[in-house]
Amino acid sequence: MARILAVSGNEAVAEALRQVNPDVCAAYPITPQTELMQRFASFVSDGIVDTELILVESEHSAMSTCIGASAGGGRVVTATSSQGLALMWEMLYIASGLRLPIVMPVVNRSLSAPINIHCDHSDAMGARDSGWIQLWSENAQEAYDNTLQAFRIAEHMDIRLPVIVCMDGFIIGHSIQRIEYLEDEEVKKFVGEFKPLNPLLDIDNPKSYGPLILPDLYHEYKRAQHEVMTKVKDIVLDVAEEFEKIGGRRYGLFEAYRLDDAETALVILNSAAGTSKDVIDEFRERGIMAGLLKPRLFRPFPYEEVANALKHLKAICVLDRADSFGGYGPLFMEVSSALYQVRERPRMINKIYGLGGRDYLPQHAEQVLSELVEIAKTDKVEIIKEYIGVRE
C-alpha cells in the first residue's frame, strides 16, 4: 500500500534515501539542495538510518569522501546543486573512472556569475561528459522513483557506474506536491542488499584503485568506459520494468507524449515538460497535431530511440534550460546528432528558456508550438537558436 502525502521534491528524495539506508553519506549545504540533506541529516541524528554522515568542508571533499567510501565497499550517496557540482568537477571523473556506484541527487540551479540561486540546467549539463549516468525528473514523484531506481542501475554488476538524479531547484525541490511513497519493505526488497565489488576494506585481498596508466593502456581503459555505457540503456529499462511491478508507474528512456500521430513536437527536460503537456492538450483540442518528448536518460543519450520517436515529424523545437555559449543548447546538440543519422528528418529549432529561474509559462510553449506549425507549413527555418521569455 502506497502512502500518499504532500511533500516537497527535496523531502521526497530524502525519504527515498531514508528507505535505502545507505552506508555513507557526505554532506555539504548548497541552495536549493540544502533542505534535502538537512532532512536526511535529521534521519541520521534521530537514529532512523544507520548511515555514517560525514560533514565535509566543500563539495570537492564531499565527492572525495564518496569516492573513498565507495571504493572501501559501501553504498554511498551525496547531493548537491550548482557551484557545488561545479566544484566537484575533477572528482566526478574519478568516481566514474574508478567505476564507483555513487548515487547523487542534483537539485538543478544556475551557475555564477552573476550569482543566482534559481533553477536552470547549467550545473548538470556541465557534468555531461564526466562519465556519470544522468536521470532527469519532471516532478517530485519522478525524482523519488528515479532515486530508488538509481541505486539498482548504479550497482548493477555489469556496469558499476555513478548516477546523477536531476530535479528542478525550487520549482520541484521546494514545492509541495502529492506523492506516493512505497512501503519501506518494498523499497528494501527492490533495492536489495549492497554487494561490494573489489572493496578496499577487504584487507585479505588487497587491491589498488587509480594507479597511473600511461599511453600504453589509458586509451583502452577509456574505450572500456565507453563500452560499459552502451549497456546502460538495457539496464535502465530492466530496472524500470521491475519498478513498475511494485510502483505501478512506467518509466522508459524518455517519455513520448502524444507523439505517434504528431506533426510537430517539443523536446524538453524536467518540470517545463509538465507545463508544456497541458499546452499540447490545448493545441490538440484545436486540431493541431502537437506532441512532446521528455528525455529521462540523458547520459548515456539514447540516440537511436530518440531518432525513431521523432523522425516522422515535420518540425520540432528542442528547448534548453542551459546554454553552451557559442554553440547550440546541449539538448539540441544531442537531438540533432540523433536525427542526422536518419535520412528523412524534421526541421529543427532551438530555444533557450528559463535561465536563472525565469518562469517558463504556458504562453512560451504556445509561442513555440505556433512557430512550429508555421515551419511545418513552409518548410523554412528563419533562426535556428533563439532565447525566449526575454525582457526587452
Add this chain to the structure above:
Amino acid sequence: MTIIITRIFVVGTMADTVEIRWHGRGGQGTVTAAKVLADACLSGGRYVQAFPEYGPERAGAPLRAYNRISSKPIRMHCPVLKPQVINVVDPTLLDAVNIQEGATEDATFIINTSKDPKEIKEKLKLAPGQRVFTVDATKIAIDCIGRALPNAPMLGAMCRATGLVSLEHLLEDIRKSFGKKFSQKIIDGNLEATRRGYEEVKEG
C-alpha cells in the same frame, strides 16, 4: 453575533483544477497556510501543489504563494496566472500590490480586514461575478494565539468560502502539521483561531 452564510460557494465545480493565490507579508505564516491547505486537500484522492514565489525572504516584505488543487494529476509547474481564489493575509497589501492581477471573472477574494465586505467590494471595483469575503483574522489570531499570525483564521475563512475542504479535515490537518513543532497550547490556539475564522467570515 454569528453571521450565517446561507450559500457556501464551491469553487471548481466547473473546472478540474482550482488555482489559488495568497498575498501575505514575510513572517505571517502565509507559506505555511498554503502548505497546510495542500495537505488537507489530499483527501478524496485529489492532487495538490503548494509553492511560494521565492525572492529575497525578509520579514514584512510582500510575498505570494500558490496552490493548485485538482482531481487530475497536476502537470503545470509555473506560478498561478489566473487565480480563482485570492487570499489576502495582510490588509495593508490592498494598497500596496495589485491583488486582482489575472483574477478570473468569477474569482473569490478572501481578505483579512476588520472592514465590511461591501466596503472592500466597492474599493476594489470588482466585476459582477466576483465575490468578496472578509474576516478579521488578525484580531482572531491575537485573541486565540496571542500573536498577529493571521494564517490559521484565514484558512478557516477560505475553507468556508470555497468549500474546498471540510472544517473537520482542515482542523485535523492543522493538528497534524503543527503537532510536530509546537506545544499543545499553540496547537489549541491555532485550532480555535481556524474555527473562529470559519465562523466569523462575512460575505459581501
